[in-house]
Amino acid sequence: MTLKEVKEILDAEVFVGHDQLEMEVRTAFGADLMSDVLAFAKSGSLLLTGLTNPQIVRTSDVLDIAAIIIVRGKRPLPETIQLAEELQIPILSTKYILFETAGRLYTKGIVGCLEKVSEKRDFL
């Protein structure tokens, strides 16, 4: 689905990336621990998180995350918005909690960027 559809499903506010809403997304990863995002999230996925600091943008840049969805109605910090604009990573904010956000996207066809963690190293 497009990021525009994600925005509508989540009744989300767009903070960065008004011009990138046509991008296609198929997978997502949700966590507040950036070390786990680094370990498990896949490129091209949505990042669902409750954090609002610039590290969510840095982490997304390192992994080529498609867009960031901030949950629980939080708003990105000004320095987070600035960095996201610089690196051209869209940021949306939704009032839904993480569980609801994930559930609403899942029922519309977005799946996890991986189902289960594997025993062996799995880099991509």
Add this chain to the structure above:
Amino acid sequence: MTSYEGTNFKKSFPVQGKSFENAGHISSKVKALLQKMRLSNEIVRRASVVTYEAEINICSYAERGKILLRVTPKFLIIDAIDEGQGIPDIELAMKEGYSTATDKIRQMGFGAGMGLANIKNFSDTFRIISEVGKGTHLKMIIRIN
């Protein structure tokens, strides 16, 4: 270091210690550089992740530090060298879940004791040398192909 002879790229990046203001910007630079060298997505991803975690550690704990990137035809060698408090018990520090992070570090989404474990998992070879009161040296080697 004779086994790494034939280095065709070498660059050192200073990292500001005890500050999150620019945390991650070296990793972004390293990633862009490696992409320009047309390394595979997997290699770029792994190198970016280990650089980022190492950079976060320097920003979290050290007074100052640097990240040294070397690229040879067969290997990527990333050294993260800092002057700082050092690690008294490396075995304990390597344990998943063990952390000495402050609230500030945790608020940034780190400090859950996963950083060094991530670095180890994403490297082909990982070595850590540390001296209390002096600093820490992480060496990460990623095989290309």
